[in-house]
Amino acid sequence: MPLLKASNNTLSLPGTSQQWKDSFSFIQAADCQFGMDWVYQRNWGYDRADYNESDWSSEIKWSSSFVDTVNKMDPPPKFLIMCGDMLDAWPGKSEMSLEVRNAQYKDFIKVFDSLNIPLVCVCGNHDVGNSPTSETIQRYRTDFGDDWFTFVCDGLFCIVINSQYYEDPQHVPGMAADQEAWLDEQLVVRHQD
Numbered sequence: 001m002p003l004l005k006a007s008n009n010t011l012s013l014p015g016t017s018q019q020w021k022d023s024f025s026f027i028q029a030a031d032c033q034f035g036m037d038w039v040y041q042r043n044w045g046y047d048r049a050d051y052n053e054s055d056w057s058s059e060i061k062w063s064s065s066f067v068d069t070v071n072k073m074d075p076p077p078k079f080l081i082m083c084g085d086m087l088d089a090w091p092g093k094s095e096m097s098l099e100v101r102n103a104q105y106k107d108f109i110k111v112f113d114s115l116n117i118p119l120v121c122v123c124g125n126h127d128v129g130n131s132p133t134s135e136t137i138q139r140y141r142t143d144f145g146d147d148w149f150t151f152v153c154d155g156l157f158c159i160v161i162n163s164q165y166y167e168d169p170q171h172v173p174g175m176a177a178d179q180e181a182w183l184d185e186q187l188v189v190r191h192q193d
Contacts, residue, residue, distance in 0.1 A: 006151070019155050021155065030082065030084050030085060060111055071116045082112075087127065131164075137175060148160060148183070
């Protein structure tokens, strides 16, 4: 099933209801980080001249095994939420990093397209940067959808935020303020429900 991308700060999960039906399960995962093993084995070689030749076959293997395991679950979970660091190449670091990131993204999508349940992604620091910029946020939104949003799964209201705005909003103060105002609205609306 393809990656679900939120837009207008909303995500629609197929096959779910706005009303509570019955108990259900979902999977929370994080840090599949395509490319990290290669970098770790080389003492954090992000700036190495051969970074463009980096490899993430380990992460492909591990993630493919994970997807196979999830697909065998009975009953199947309602969704899988990947809580950040889908890719290891830092956004906005260099042209070489961008080339590696593009290749990591293509392989991430290829592996997780075989998932039989909806995939929801949340950004982490490797997805938007430790100190996000408007460019890294826009790149994330293009690849994965909105960086903050809500969704409902059989009556369970879920709020997804971009935690990097709390880490270091210096380059994106307006985006951080927009998320904060939006979050306040969501909490008031749900409190009234």
